Amino acid sequence: MDWLAHTFDGLLGLALLWLAWQAMHAPGLFRSVVSYMVFGLVMALIWVRLEAPDIALAEAAIGAGATGALLLSALARLKDGSDAGRLHWRHPAELVFWLPFAAVTALVLGLTAWQLPAPGLGVDVARTLGQSGVDNPVTAVLLNFRSFDTLLEIGVLLVGVVAIWSLGPAPSPIVPKMPSPALPALGRALFPVFVLAATYLLWRGSHAPGGAFQAGAVMGAGGILMVLAGARPWLTGEEQGPWRWLLSLGLVAMLAVAVAMAALAGTFFAYPPALAAPLILALEISAALSIALLMFAVYLCGRPPDHWEAED
Amino acid sequence: MNELFLILAVVLLLNTTVGLVRILSGPHPADRMLAAEMFSTSAVVIMLLLAFATDRPPLVDVALVFALLSALAVVTFVSRAWSALKPTTDTDDHDGGNR
Structure with a gap:
């Protein structure tokens, strides 16, 4: 039972990270939009695993449904399939700043989450x-x-x-x-x-x-x-x-x-x-x-x- | 029985994760869209399996919303994006994708 749940959660987490990367860096805007729509679905499944069905409902309705329709319609209105405004690493030197910045942010967020009072406000x-x-x-x-x-x-x-x-x-x-x-x-x-x-x-x-x-x-x-x-x-x-x-x-x-x-x-x-x-x-x-x-x-x-x- | 449901959920998730390769490789926009739709159909089933395996009836509602809103994505694709994307498939997909 336990290893099943771990496999399930691990797969979900890996799929989420991969889809997030695809949504940001895939060549072609259509691919990014489809990745983002599936990202919403995976996110909803993860909210369910985190025992938050309310957020899963909202994520399924807004993230996977309405946002997908909005993005696809906006994509269809673009005259050419141009990639203007996409996220690119303009210069490798930017990584020198952003990688430590991301690492420190993740560390601080992790520490804060770790130190949250255990029962929270639920009681x-x-x-x-x-x-x-x-x-x-x-x-x-x-x-x-x-x-x-x-x-x-x-x-x-x-x-x-x-x-x-x-x-x-x-x-x-x-x-x-x-x-x-x-x-x-x-x-x-x-x-x-x-x-x-x-x-x-x-x-x-x-x-x-x-x-x-x-x-x-x-x-x-x-x-x-x-x-x-x-x-x-x-x-x-x-x-x-x-x-x-x-x-x-x-x-x-x-x-x-x-x-x-x-x-x-x-x-x-x-x-x-x-x-x-x-x-x-x-x-x-x-x-x-x-x-x-x-x-x-x-x-x-x-x-x-x-x-x-x-x-x- | 519950263990069977969980095994089925893991197998379905594995199956759809492999199917996500279609989003990566395409080649046609319809292939990518269908891969996303396969994921949302499987997500409905996974959600229902989890609802009964872990005895959480609210998850059935989440599955209902999933099922309703996956129709919206396909309708948007067919009525808006497909015809608009057709001229640009050559730039989007390197091997043309005219099948």
């Missing part, structure tokens, strides 16, 4: 889990004990979309380069499954691995699938439309709850235990909706037009 979380309103410790930390971090994370996503929209209009054409009758059919068949899986993950979040980020990522990936299959997105960039409100819904809801709690109880984000469960559920739903739309908006690579033109 405290387990002790106060009863007052958090949920049964899943990860959700309790994300949306109750450390809500402020989650607020900032959603803020980062929103700022990212604002930055991308301000770069310019979304590039057209949005339709596939190679129209195929199979793609729309696949999109129509798979999209309900994406919606179902996202709803399921969101609901699971309160008592098992899952939650707003994973559900939002799966839902956003479903939207990207529909665009890839040739559907016209609903999301428009008009100033008075509902979409800007929906994109910022997660951040607005979290801020509103935080300020309301500050007014009621005097502390930012301090939920009364009786209200914690419904508040967390409401925050999770609004955050998941917002994250799904934000991921989709990132994929459009620019500000969508006020009205999508009719397909010809």
